[in-house]
Amino acid sequence: MAEPITYIKKTVLTKEEQRQQKLEDLTALLAENDDSLNKIMGIIGELNDIGVLQAAHSMISAKEKIAQIGLEQITREPVTNLINTLMGATGALMSADSEAATKLVKGAVAGMDSGSDFLKSNQKIKIRDLMKVMNDPDINRTLGFGIHFLRGMGKELKN
Structure with missing residues (x-):
């Protein structure tokens, strides 16, 4: 062994x-x-x-100099105002209903597309045309939304 x-x-x-x-x-x-x-x-x-x-x-x-220049640029008043504005807007958007915000953005994009098409056509709008479109449910819905949007915004601005 x-x-x-x-x-x-x-x-x-x-x-x-x-x-x-x-x-x-x-x-x-x-x-x-x-x-x-x-x-x-x-x-x-x-x-x-x-x-x-x-x-x-x-x-x-030159990393120290570059960092110093970057910090000086970031701490300028316009940049800090932009950052504060973005933070406020982000906070407001986070409190909004996501489905409603999505629907609003999609509606705005569709409205811009339709408006761009109208601008290309060089047509004129007459007073009678405005009266007719008031009966259009899409236009009426948008005007109602705009009026209530302005009312809500005015109430919030009052505070």
């Missing part, structure tokens, strides 16, 4: 042997992927020729 194993000898490589092993692995990897490496080097060469690498290097070198 064989003797039980009581000791395992672990091979520990020296720093030089580890470095040599890494170089051999890298050499094998380069040999296996020479086509890909040639393409990458070609791309890098093209980027260098058109100045992208120089621009990237300059941007990295």
